[in-house]
Amino acid sequence: MGALSNLRVLDLTQVLAGPYCTMLLADMGADVVKIERPGGDLIRSNPPFVDDAETEAYGGYFQSVNRGKRSIELDFGDDEDRADFLSLVEEADVVVENYRSGTMAKYDLEYETLREHNPQLIYSSIRGFGDPRTGETHRQGQPSFDLIAQALGGVMEITGSADGPPTKVGPGVGDLFTATLNCIGILAAVNHREQTGEGQYVDTGMYDAMVSLTERAIYQQSYTGEAPTRRGNSHPTLFPYDAFETADGYAVIAAFGTNHWREVCAAMGREDLAEEYPDRASRLEHRDYLREQIADWTLERTTDDLVDALEGRVPVAPVQNTEDIFADPHVHARDMLVPVEQPGTDAEVEIAGSPIKMTETPPEPRGRAPLLDEHREEVLGEEAETPADD
Template sequence: MRPLQGIKVLDLSRVLAGPWCTQLLADLGAEVIKIERPGTGDDTRHWGPPWHGEGDRRVAAYFLSCNRGKKSAAIDFAKAEGAALVRKLAERADVVVENFKVGGLEKFALDAASLRAANPRLVYASITGFGQDGPYADRAGYDFIIQGMGGMMSVTGRPDGVPGGGPMRAGVAVADLFTGMYTCVAILAALYGREKGGEGAHIDMALLDTQLAMLANQAENALISGRDPPRQGNTHPNIVPYQPFDAADQPIIIAVGNDRQFARLADICGHPEWVSDQRFATNEARVANRVEIVRLVSETIRQGTAAVWLAQLEAAGIPAGPINSVTQALGDVQAQHRQMVRTIAGVPLVGSPIRVDGRRADSDIPPPALGEHTAEILNSLGLDADAFDRLKAARIVG
């Protein structure tokens, strides 16, 4: 039995933050019904190439990445009968997740107040760019914009004045993904609270809030020092040495986290005297003398191959590793051992990282075809075949 077995989730979200949240819930055992527009569905179904499948069954890899474990019901809730069907589903749901603009669902009576009035135990999660209130509440939110506005890009990338310098967005949509994860945590907390108090909740999640929260030590550095953290490329603002170094054949990452590890690194490099040098004896001193100690370590590392250095570093208990491509990372022996790459119904997918009591918590249901479960879901509401055919002919369902 998966932890959320018996929990019903109505997913009105699309693109990434909401679907990422509901995929996590599905992995944990919840029944997730994804409501999509007939004929087109979630925008990300069309965000290719690359594509999986052919012809009418062709779907973008982007969609596959965040919709495992769900059922798809194609219902046009912009039409009155479609909205009524979704409201009936919400009456039977434990959770609703949506990422429309603030107030965007009120005209369909699918907003939090309307649905929770009919179902007080409902946990209703709203995901927007800037939250349900404030001067930016009416703005649309996009990950790229949020990474820029939220400070992430100011600390990502190489410093100004060096080749390739300038602000850089992260290689995946981190604001969307983290918001999806934070929303999942909030939903789980609200479900637990419901068990004690009997009432559901309205969860208000904003991409900008999440982006600010996940600045972590960089935000705290700014609050404590009163200065903006510099953009440092692949170096660390608080720890040295903690960055890539070029070995004779390829770069490797060395991440020295404390003075004991630095002493072992000094021995491996053949320079035990670094430890007694007051410029390098402590992490604080190494941060102050970053350029010099990085130069000395670099001169040593480039004299040997990556494989030789990595073996020595591992033996000494110093965190280190290669810089893999995505395919190299997915094919790594550890990733393969942990079965992080799965194939479900012919669809290759990255599996869930969550394990509970030795079992991985992810769904065995592949991402759904558009409207694949519409008839099944509407039948559960008591809709007969004739009524379904009428709604389909009217393009209210698909």
């Protein structure tokens, strides 16, 4: 029994942002019914596969963000399927969709219609540019993906080497951060409904979310009147706070506090630097020279040696790849790699666990992702039984 085991969520989303949001809810115990359009979520066929794409029900992309959900396939253009959906809405707590603005209205299934069937419904949307209900703009109705959101929201402009091009952040933060904010909004709406009995519309736009994510660049623009740009792995106002090459890789050091700075200087055998540059202002002013001193020192050591020299006294870490992560006992102790069945094979695969830890109702992936329409009879049968139960 998870913390949200009392919630029924109708998940109309596909690809990444929406499914990640509802995955978070499912991990916390919500009954998430994934309502898929004919043919299913566009991302079901996306690789990687364990062995054979022809025999496996879906790839790793779909498995990762749809674990623990139930699936039914509905065509909103079909009168019977539309009626089935409305019957589910009457008993649902939350509906989540990530279509373009206006798509649900084509089927007369927009928020206003669904609210007539369930006044306490929480209706949540994730769109590239938000919904007109919460602030109308000329961009609404345009398609958007992570890359578009990162470009518009300033993420790419402040990511990458100073002498290189604007660079997309590796993970799809335009999707994932937006999804996380949307999940928070849904839970806030649930709490409001508990107090008032009122449902409401929750709207999170990817562009908006990226502006929120780049909060540092926003206040820098306001305070200085200058647009921040790329600084590689360094920080505009903290030093040292950077990645340094070692003899066999890279490590990061975050020693901008004076106590940590002194520890770095002691490990280097350069107490003179601690004396000559005793405060943050002096270190920032001479950051180029000081970075060279640190870089010369780190390059003479392996990553393990460097970490051993500083760990416990200074914030330091190796730059890890996924092989390193899979080998890290910390990751296993925190249950951050979870095995699930891969349909169409005899194998299990591992997906990322839940980073939300709770002592009484610990969130966790609750089984593999569903087969397309796997739970039709189960879900619609439950609705057919509801009047008799009443």
